[in-house]
């Protein structure tokens with residue numbers, strides 16, 4: 001493809017994406033594809049001769065789009081937000097255009113330095129402790145996901161506690177509501193299942209400190225080494241918040257590495273009134289959050305901070321001869337290869353930089369604050385409506401509720417809403433009971449979308465008919481021109 005062709009097709013594709021985002025609210029939120037539908041529409045073998053770009057784009061509309069669940073719809077309330085934005089999409093495009101491999105400072109200095117700088121900005125932006133800044137022993141890095149952040153935190157903690165040779169006696173802790181990636185990190189790192197202790201949760205789904213204390217005391221008495229503890233700020237199921245400060249005060253005297261997983265809730269720190277989400281962070285070893293969830297940055301972008309980067313770098317640094325260079329040897333630069341599992345890395349700081357500059361701290365604060373307001377307004381309606389029950393207070397952007405009539409009714413209502421294509425909700429279970437989750441955090445979600453969701457839930461609860469939203473023709477509108 002010549003640069004001129006790229007320009008032509010690229011303009012068209014950018015138009016296409018803009019049209020898509022403009023019209024995405026008119027489409028059924030969840031894909032109606034059945035297993036195998038997308039593959040059945042694709043030819044069994046790759047093309048022998050070159051195909052025109054237009055033919056590819058046609059198939060995007062006819063084959064790919066019907067198999068897409070529209071995460072960018074303002075009516076998307078399922079799972080957690082994945083709220084992309086114009087500046088992040090353009091940052092991603094630029095990253096692809098530059099095609100940089102940022103494994104070392106030397107392989108593209110701007111890729112490393114912009115990342116370090118933007119991550120220091122984020123310390124300001126979210127009101128994080130200064131120990132996470134890069135000008136001391138700590139610093140930040142962009143990982144692909146919170147799952148990877150947890151894995152490298154486990155590896156750094158293991159290194160600090162004596163390395164793989166000593167791991168037989170090590171034990172770690174996380175609550176029953178911690179993300180599955182904690183268990184996965186332990187498995188990947190080669191620990192036995194019983195080396196991750198599951199701490200009970202209280203009636204708010206937060207880690208129970210008394211149970212953690214009992215487990216730690218038992219382990220220490222038995223000669224085991226508490227090397228790692230994960231506290232979650234904003235659990236995936238219900239946005240529960242573990243007592244980070246108390247967890248750190250309890251385990252740090254045992255030399256335990258404390259990691260805080262704030263994948264979704266961490267973004268709340270842009271709003272000064274919500275900085276309670278940062279409580280206790282000055283005591284912990286690592287912390288992460290996902291701008292790819294709730295900070296207008298498309299996947300993938302997780303910011304991981306460590307208070308002292310030496311354990312991380314020592315745990316993960318392996319230097320083959322072909323990557324040796326003067327800047328690295330002199331120790332003058334950061335080589336982010338040593339802060340993650342893969343060697344290669346994309347220039348992800350661009351999209352985060354674009355987002356922060358486009359919105360400014362004020363813009364980000366406004367949007368995150370608005371999501372929280374919308375969620376609290378929705379929760380207030382749930383609370384006073386006899387058809388529904390609020391399961392826990394909506395402190396941030398997630399509302400957990402259920403039908404007063406019980407589990408079957410909750411499930412029926414959620415399915416009726418989802419089947420209409422007019423909104424998408426998801427669920428979890430709390431104390432074995434079915435709970436509907438409405439996660440309010442999409443970039444373009446406004447009061448009217450939340451009002452419409454409330455109407456839908458009311459209609460579903462009363463058994464009134466709901467007119468389904470159908471996929472219009474010519475999707476997305478105008479993209480053909």
Ligand SMILES: *Cc1c(COP(=O)(O)O)cnc(C)c1O
Pocket residue numbers: 080144145146147148179181232234235236261262263264290302
């Ligand atoms: C979503 C989520 C994760 C996993 O995030 P990825 O970035 O997809 O790995 C981990 N922890 C919590 C609390 C989450 O909400």
